[in-house]
Amino acid sequence: MKQLPSYRILENLSKQAKDRHLASLFGDDTNRFEEFNVKLPGLILDYSKQNLTAEDRQSLLNLAEEAKLTEWIEKLFTGEKINHTEGRAAGHTFLRDLADPKAEVSEQWAKMEELVERVHTKQLRGYSGKAITDVVNIGVGGSDLGPLMVTHALKGVRSPLAPELHFVSTLDGKQLQRLLKNLSAETTLFIIASKSFTTIDTLSLAKTAREWVESFSPTQAGTMQHFIGVSTNAPMMQEWGLLPEHQLLFWEWVGGRFSLWSTIGLTIALQQGMQGFKAFLQGAHEIDVHFRTTPFKDNVAVMLGLISVWNINFLNLAGQAILPYDSRLKYLASYLEQLVMESNGKHVSRSGEMIDYRTCPILWGEVGPNAQHAFYQLMHQGTERVMSDFILYAEASGKSERHTFHHHLNIANCLAQSRALMVGKTDDDPNKDYPGGQVSNTLLFDKLDAKHLGMMIALYEHSVFVQSVIWDINPFDQWGVELGKKIALEIFQKIEAKDTEGLDSSTQGILQSIWKTQNEN
Numbered sequence: 344m345k346q347l348p349s350y351r352i353l354e355n356l357s358k359q360a361k362d363r364h365l366a367s368l369f370g371d372d373t374n375r376f377e378e379f380n381v382k383l384p385g386l387i388l389d390y391s392k393q394n395l396t397a398e399d400r401q402s403l404l405n406l407a408e409e410a411k412l413t414e415w416i417e418k419l420f421t422g423e424k425i426n427h428t429e430g431r432a433a434g435h436t437f438l439r440d441l442a443d444p445k446a447e448v449s450e451q452w453a454k455m456e457e458l459v460e461r462v463h464t465k466q467l468r469g470y471s472g473k474a475i476t477d478v479v480n481i482g483v484g485g486s487d488l489g490p491l492m493v494t495h496a497l498k499g500v501r502s503p504l505a506p507e508l509h510f511v512s513t514l515d516g517k518q519l520q521r522l523l524k525n526l527s528a529e530t531t532l533f534i535i536a537s538k539s540f541t542t543i544d545t546l547s548l549a550k551t552a553r554e555w556v557e558s559f560s561p562t563q564a565g566t567m568q569h570f571i572g573v574s575t576n577a578p579m580m581q582e583w584g585l586l587p588e589h590q591l592l593f594w595e596w597v598g599g600r601f602s603l604w605s606t607i608g609l610t611i612a613l614q615q616g617m618q619g620f621k622a623f624l625q626g627a628h629e630i631d632v633h634f635r636t637t638p639f640k641d642n643v644a645v646m647l648g649l650i651s652v653w654n655i656n657f658l659n660l661a662g663q664a665i666l667p668y669d670s671r672l673k674y675l676a677s678y679l680e681q682l683v684m685e686s687n688g689k690h691v692s693r694s695g696e697m698i699d700y701r702t703c704p705i706l707w708g709e710v711g712p713n714a715q716h717a718f719y720q721l722m723h724q725g726t727e728r729v730m731s732d733f734i735l736y737a738e739a740s741g742k743s744e745r746h747t748f749h750h751h752l753n754i755a756n757c758l759a760q761s762r763a764l765m766v767g768k769t770d771d772d773p774n775k776d777y778p779g780g781q782v783s784n785t786l787l788f789d790k791l792d793a794k795h796l797g798m799m800i801a802l803y804e805h806s807v808f809v810q811s812v813i814w815d816i817n818p819f820d821q822w823g824v825e826l827g828k829k830i831a832l833e834i835f836q837k838i839e840a841k842d843t844e845g846l847d848s849s850t851q852g853i854l855q856s857i858w859k860t861q862n863e864n
């Protein structure tokens with residue numbers, strides 16, 4: 344990035360940006376919103392509350408050209424193996440192109456549709472012949488967070504035939520044990536969702552679930568009626584004993600954190616029906632077309648990505664807060680934590696060299712009105728400068744007077760906070776002084792439904808990709824997660840053998856304290 348001609352220009356421009364107060368940009372230009380927003384059918388990105396002039400923006404657009412963003416976008420959409428460290432394409436966009444599906448994808452959609460149909464029409468029955476009422480998705484990371492976030496968001500518009508959905512991910516087992524207390528084995532179906540089908544978290548929980556069903560089911564065949572596998576690893580699903588018609592496949596060219604568009608989205612299809620799931624894909628596809636064909640300045644995903652680069656690399660902001668003003672998006676921040684930080688939390692370039700500039704933001708978030716009563720204090724008066732994404736819906740979730748009342752209150756709070764962060768307020772009492780100047784985007788969508796949710800997620804995915812191109816990093820691998828897994832296995836073996844030899848003194852000390860407490864009780 345640093346060798347690109349526009350980098351130096353942006354560095355110089357950023358000195359002026361650091362010297363000006365964000366609010367002054369609004370004072371100088373009463374029409375600032377018109378100049379700094381991008382509109383698409385169904386959504387608006389307002390980035391007028393960024394500390395950015397038209398000249399800064401032009402240089403960012405030049406930086407994108409110099410980084411060959413257009414070529415990289417083509418590589419993404421034409422299936423080049425741009426995940427070079429794993430020798431794979433990043434093909435999540437292929438899954439959303441319903442007009443031109445790959446044959447292997449169509450085959451799995453058909454299989455998934457059949458399973459959805461069998462659950463909805465109560466043909467899929469458990470060991471005792473009773474129909475399935477509850478579905479538990481067992482998975483972690485990309486095999487959990489996307490479907491969890493989407494099905495929570497769309498719960499209010501589910502198919503009347505949808506079963507109750509539950510999600511279990513934590514390997515400590517308590518989440519699953521608590522859930523099982525309230526479920527009946529006869530009517531519960533488990534989805535074992537794992538791209539690799541080797542993740543210990545998921546496999547250990549699946550084993551516990553299986554033992555639970557086995558403790559009620561009189562036969563092995565009856566037990567297996569209660570399990571569906573979703574994976575790229577057909578041999579491992581086979582070895583686990585899953586029935587062939589209960590095995591859904593996807594492919595190595597779908598990254599884990601991009602897999603909610605694949606058969607990993609089974610819970611979404613069970614909740615929304617296959618048609619609803621396809622509306623979700625369609626929303627994402629519309630953004631794919633927009634991303635691939637729209638000039639950068641009018642391209643929402645490109646602008647989102649470039650704004651982040653400006654804030655992170657030139658204005659030195661490290662934090663990004665995700666603030667949806669809608670409780671239906673309770674799990675959005677958790678989902679984006681993986682999408683953004685597992686993708687761009689990298690420190691080597693594509694050619695394997697250490698890089699000497701910041702990459703990924705530290706992202707966190709919460710439903711906006713709740714966050715106001717939690718961490719907004721830091722954003723208004725702390726020492727950290729952070730960027731925020733406010734997410735808002737124009738349509739209320741219902742039509743009653745009370746719905747309208749709450750909706751207006753919600754809109755007012757969202758707009759008030761982004762304004763307060765921007766303008767601040769001077770006061771003689773330093774405790775009541777607000778520096779302001781905190782930058783934000785506002786993403787306004789018409790409504791929250793499957794299609795608009797698909798649009799939003801695809802926008803964030805592509806924004807992550809844009810940033811990775813500017814930073815010259817591979818956003819599609821995740822080698823950083825491997826070391827901890829390896830050490831966990833080594834320590835697990837030590838714990839089982841009650842042996843601490845060779846471990847560092849901190850690990851030894853903690854293990855011995857644990858064993859002491861266990862012996863005393």
Ligand SMILES: O=P(O)(O)OC[C@H]1O[C@](O)(CO)[C@@H](O)[C@@H]1O
Nearest residue numbers: 484485486537538539542599824
């Ligand atoms: O779907 P799997 O293979 O069980 O992996 C779950 C998650 O684990 C990770 O590999 C990280 O450990 C994620 O990238 C992935 O989404």
